[in-house]
Amino acid sequence: MFNLKVFMRCCCENPAAEEDKQVKSSKNSKREIIQAKPHMAINLQNAEPKLIEESVVIAAPLPNQEKNSIEYPRLRLKIIESSTISVGTILKINATGLEGSKRNKNDYKTFIGSQLVDNGEIINDYVIDEESQGMGKQHLLIKFNPSSSKYLISDLGDGTGTFIKVGSELVLKDGFIISFGTSHMKIMSTGSMNSLDKKIVVKFLEGPKINEDFCFQPSDDTILIGRMADCRIRFDDSNLSRYQCNISYHQERGWILKDGNGEKKSTNGTWLYVENEFEIYELLVFKAGKTLFESYLE
Template sequence: MQSEEIFQQHTANIIVTEAQVRNAPQLTINVVEIPDTSSETLPSTIQYQLHKNQCLDINPLGGNSNLKNGATVFGTVPIGCNPAQYPINVVLAHGDDSNEEDDNTKRKDEDGDQNTAKRHFAIQYHPINNLYMIKDQGEGSGTFAKVEKPYTLANGTLISFGESHMVVQLHRTKHHSDVNRNKLVLKFLDGPRQFEQFTFMPQIGALKIGRMSECDIKLQDAGLSRVQCVVQYIRNSQLEEEGRWVLIDGNPETQQKSTNGTWVYLDEAHVVQDGMIFRACNYLFECKLL
């Protein structure tokens, strides 16, 4: 069963029992980095609440122990308001973290209202599968997970690195004698290649993205590594149409990771793994499972 299917099924009025809580793994979210409040790029209308090295223990019952629905919602609330008035279990900040860059992922309120709570992401315990899932809630500046191992791309996957956001489009095309091929289109939403798009067929095998002139997609961005990431086509069998495109951080040829990481937007539910690193609301978090 796919992560998104599990997430949707679990949110359908499922109650977590005390027995299930006793068998649940312990999940702690560690605050690795906090927002640099001296940075001019951060909005001035926000008061961040978490501290570096703070540990947030996730209750399998959920943020509201009365509901026992397994959901813990992280978000922001208006300045000067009582957080208990809003459906936010963990307050990341008071105020609004929206800025001009939010238009790239289209998660900012159309009216820019700073007097409403914003749900940034939710962590959901699933008792049947005995695991936790994380999903962006579409109201903040986006929740992105760091790519630590080969990540299978889907149509609409949003990738972030340096100053760039890049969306994946997968197309089924026909070649010669009606043989289906998986065509990959990478479209840049911002950054030095804004509005440009690049098309690749499986025959390329692997394509490099980074600062090197030898890269298939070269970007002038000091925040990127020489080889920032690689997108590779992997055949599941001898039939190309059964293959898949995967995203790999850094350069697999040298086994060197990128300096600042390659990130994917969590618009669909992802299973929380031990050591998983993600960012949201200008924080950097790490997951610990016991």
């Protein structure tokens, strides 16, 4: 797993001071299909195949041509912060992979990491030279799923991890790891996360409250986390906002995490570690090493 202790040491402001001032694409293996008229077909059991007239050799449509790689959505990743890559750089990804890929496999996958070659093999489509700053040699994977027409992101377990910035809200699942400041907390449940009689357990893995557990019931009021006196989980940590994030239960959707107090967002954000595949949506912000990306779908 990623190194929890070093995540979020970068890209951070001091919220306390700040708030005082202002709180497969379609398969390409067959380029052409020879379509012969019935009386001109090749007999596979005959040792002497018959020649096929040029007039009956036609370009065949790609599998599922009604939705080929051109018609699939395209993903654009804009670098909005980095120690080595120019801010504003755009990575163009289509169904088959990254345009201008160094790996050049066209296998629906885009690998990003700090190292180009390992054991004589090109392992990444795009290289960000931040190995000393948390970027793993093969850090993350972006994969296109032709069945759902969705792009998915996942961490590959090397480096300090891949983290998604919580936007308006996040439906919590068992095992999610949420990070803010120097703290990392794991969401645990004894059963279905959207069951009325199931409690939620928040266990801290790193930070000032390491190894502390907090248990909440669906009937509890909104659980505030931050520096204020009314926070159910309270920190004396200037790296956190007054209201860093909050958790509440909704009968139809289950447990929901929101950044800030629900109205105003935190200064440095609340982040989800991408241990499993996560669907990329419009304006998703994610972090790898010291580089931040923002996504756009076309």
